[in-house]
Amino acid sequence: MEKAALLNAIVYNAIDGIITTDDFGTVESINPTACVLFGYSEQEVLGNNIALLIPSLDWPSRDYFSSRYKTTVDSPFIEKARELKGRTKEGYQFPFKLGVSEVHYAGRKIYAGFIHDLSQQKADEERLKNYASHLEELVELRTKTLNDTIKALEKSKEKVSATLEKEKTLSKLKNRFLSMASHEFRTPLSTAQLSASLIEKYAEPLENANITKHAGKIINAVTNLTTVLNDFLYIEQLEIGRVKTNITYFDLKKLGEEITEEMQLLAKGQQQIHFTHNGTQKLMHLDANLLKNSIINLITNAIKYSNDTSRIEFTTEINDTNCIITVKDEGIGIPQEDQNHLFEPFFRAHNTGNIPGTGLGLNIVARYIALMNGCISYSSIVNEGTQFTLTFSMK
Template sequence: MENAALLKAIIQNAIDGIITIDERGRIETINPSACKLFQYTPEEVIGKNITILMPPPYKAEHDQYINRYQQTKNPHIIGIGREVTGLRKDGSTFPFRLAVSEVKFLGRDVYAGFIHDLSREKEAEEQLKEYASHLEELVEERTLSLKQSVLELQKAKEEVSQSLEKEKELGQLKSRFVSMASHEFRTPLSAVQLSASLIDKYAEPFQSTSISKHVGKIKNAVGNLTTILNDFLSLEKLEAGRVELSYSTFDIVKMGEEITEEMQLMAKQNQNIIYQHTGTTSMVTLDANLLKNCIINLIANAIKYSGEDSFIEFNTELNKQACIVTVKDNGIGIPKSDQKHLFEAFFRANNTGNIPGTGLGLNIVTRYAALMNGKVGFESEVNEGATFTISFPVQ
């Protein structure tokens, strides 16, 4: 009894449909899965011929399957693994795999049909066919497009080959012009700077605030032009690949103190640059000129974008892993929307207003730092200043 109950429970809960028919093809039992597939209740199909569940031509062939099976006792003729089509109550059809077994029960033959729904598999196959067909069309289109592109590339190659020589000549002319212009402008700028200093000196006995004010404007203008020339010259060297690293071992504290003293002369009224070093050692191996250029650029920006009566923090740190340079100000800061473009050449934040600049300084800093395997990072909030950090792995 327990075995019979277990068998019944298995049949009732089977995922596949199970139908039993007698020798005449009349349905004797049908499990819930089969009812769901064919959309019938057991009462609607039990006692009726199995052909009620078959669309043409399977309905006409059914009796032949039964007769052949009875004569040959060969199950595959009825359909082990055979793909057939079922007919639902609403008239729609669906594909399924049918396996039929003969069961001896109470002295008579009963035929059990096992029905595995193939609807999803067939839908997937159709989708695959559609995808394959679409892919073939795409491949054909892309092939034609590629052929056209190859022809265009061949044509472009010829044009590029002709223009490369001209581009090379133009590049050499640009390089020579930038170099010449930078050097030629330096001479009159130096003369203007010297003359302004002399005027300031000779005007001391008169104690004229107007003279000092205008001399200060001249010096600031000369400083701005010198910075612009230096930026363009540095960019030209970087673009031309003419920046060669020259590593040396030097005292970074001594360099920091020299830079602080030099940049303090450029600071605004009551702006103070505070330098501090962290670490038990101070000797590093880097390109001293490139590092100095990076630090001066960052401090110059801090001076430019901070107001009078402010502090600029300049720190160096040397530990076992890295050499770290930090410049912090409390100036205008950088808007969030502009921060992703900050290191691009010629980019300037939208809150810089009339503050002079080329937008090249930070681009040059990042490229110089990268040449020495360094990384540049920053943190900033509008009107709360900015903190820039350059870190170099210890050699």
């Protein structure tokens, strides 16, 4: 009795559906799980043919089992599980796996069917199938997009290569032209400047103001044009990498005095260039030529953009940590909105008006200072003046 009760409890609480029939497929028992799966009550199923629940099943008859399933005379029949479709009371079909066992009980044969619902499994498989299909489509689309991108990049690469070749050719032509122009124009300009100076000298006994005036205009025009050509030549040399630093020891104070003397001759009207060297240390380890050109450029700007009676402060200092060089003027200053572009080539502040210039000077200075591992900074107020500071580390 206990065993029977235990078996009954196992069948009653099984997670799979269990149905028993006789030889002719008449349902003799059905557990609660099978009732839930098919949507029938136990009373609605008992005594009915199994075809009520599984229409597609050719439920085994006595001859069917003996001819098709039984492997030996002595062994009980166990049908290999197969997938079928069940039909619920509402008429819906669902997939399940059916395994059938032949049971000998009380001198008769009973067939027990074990039903494992496959609805969730099939739904998961379908979802995975759809996802796999989606991934395949996505991979195909991405592959096509990638191939299209590669083709576009190849075309762009060809265009860029062609453009670069054109740029290289144009750059070579430009550099050749600048080099040729700078050198070819320099000789006639030097001749014109020398001739204008001689005219001034020869005109002194005549005391003719007009001759002196016009000779001065010629000299100024030649000086400005020479400055322009020099700027182009310096830029050309920087672009092609010809500018190399020649680091040597030199007397910074002496260099400052020489520059001041030279630039004072070019000052306008009553302008005064005041040079000061701070500290006892004088020797500096830099490229004297590049530094001199940079300082001359800054002082030239101070002269150009200041009035005829202004004072230009030029100071040098060497201490234990830095070499500091400043050029300060009382000129027109640099507008705040223009300051971010100050070192760009060919840029000129919008308040420079008709004052001649190429917009290359500060770009050249910044690049020279960078070649010597220094830095350039500035401060400026419109109509009050500008100060440029060159700083080099002594470490």
